[in-house]
Amino acid sequence: MMADAYLYDGDRTVRFHGGRSRPPDGRGVMIAKEGIEGWLSTPPIKTELVERAWGNGAHDVPADGISYSARTVTIHIDLVGTLRSELQALARQVNSMSGRMLRLRVADEGEDTYVECYLRSEYGSDWSRQLLSGTLTFVCPRPERLAWEAQTGQIVAPEATPGGLSYGDGGRGLAYPLDYGVQSADQSRLLLRNAGTTCAYPVLTANGDWPDGLLFMWGKGGGLEWRGRVSPGVPLVLDCRSQTAMMGGVDVSRGLVRRGFPQIEPGGDIMLRLLSAGGGWVDVLTCDTYI
Structure with missing residues (x-):
């Protein structure tokens, strides 16, 4: 995993560290080995085909009639610390961004893009003192990803x-x-x-x-x-x-x-x-x- 992700809420930022950017003390929010889903894929297509009553196939679809649904992005994360209280603090930092529109940015070597989104977090049942795994789901009303540098x-x-x-x-x-x-x-x-x-x-x-x-x-x-x-x-x-x-x-x-x-x-x-x-x-x- 080479990509790093960043979640922005005004002046606040949470960084999701990829494989090459782990912090020196080893503590923080890491992108798990399952990685990021739904970022490079196209969102589901909204266009519905109308089958021909006679003949093969469906009626033709013009290019401007092809549209996409909202984008959903899933990031699998590992919260890493040395004390249980540190893991709880990291979870609170992420959860404090719920209930508002955010910017999710993924810097993936030659491509640095972002989306506008809102967040849902879900954490596993493992009560380890050093590791807490979770899944963050981001719903993006606008399906396009925009270059971070305008x-x-x-x-x-x-x-x-x-x-x-x-x-x-x-x-x-x-x-x-x-x-x-x-x-x-x-x-x-x-x-x-x-x-x-x-x-x-x-x-x-x-x-x-x-x-x-x-x-x-x-x-x-x-x-x-x-x-x-x-x-x-x-x-x-x-x-x-x-x-x-x-x-x-x-x-x-x-x-x-x-x-x-x-x-x-x-x-x-x-x-x-x-x-x-x-x-x-x-x-x-x-x-x-x-x-």
Whole structure:
């Protein structure tokens, strides 16, 4: 077992040690030899076939008609200590994360991904002083696994910065390095990639002053447009997975006049272009996405 797992609840973290990362004193939460189940597998398929009344087989299923259920992940663990009280403390540390949404991360050599989930714990009946075995079951409403290291970038209105980004009257350029995803003088566009195995959905956050809303174009004619006023201090968040627009915690999706939300095919990329005039910028976040 080479993978390590981490469970996050806000600022609190529980680490599940794999075979190569056991703590020096040998005490802690270890991944048992049974390992982790349901992490690399695809979740159960929700699509139901309709058998043909005549002829062989079932009716054809379009690609967009194939969907998956929630993901269930099982981690077999060993709580290791020198006193029974230490095992109880480790169990309490894990159980204290029950009843809330968590992030479960698995760092498995070349792949470091996470899911949003909630927890159910179950421990065996062995009352050893040094070892307590258990099983942790994580239910993930969203079945996709997301890369722990997100890709981030920033685009600005094309009229705002002709010839590239510049800060100050002297036009001396950026004071610190930023990664905009594509090497281009035109900072009104951004190249987004997805090295995963299923579609990735960016999150676009518009900051600053946009008097007439925002218009994005991507791919071969895909368009996303929100009409309205975006004021400084109250960003507009466009979530391409839920296909919603939020501002100040309020759903403002009614302002969407074009709903071509960008999505990045597995192993592919898209060029996202901002066509609106304004005095602000758009932060873009996307993750390699796996099923």
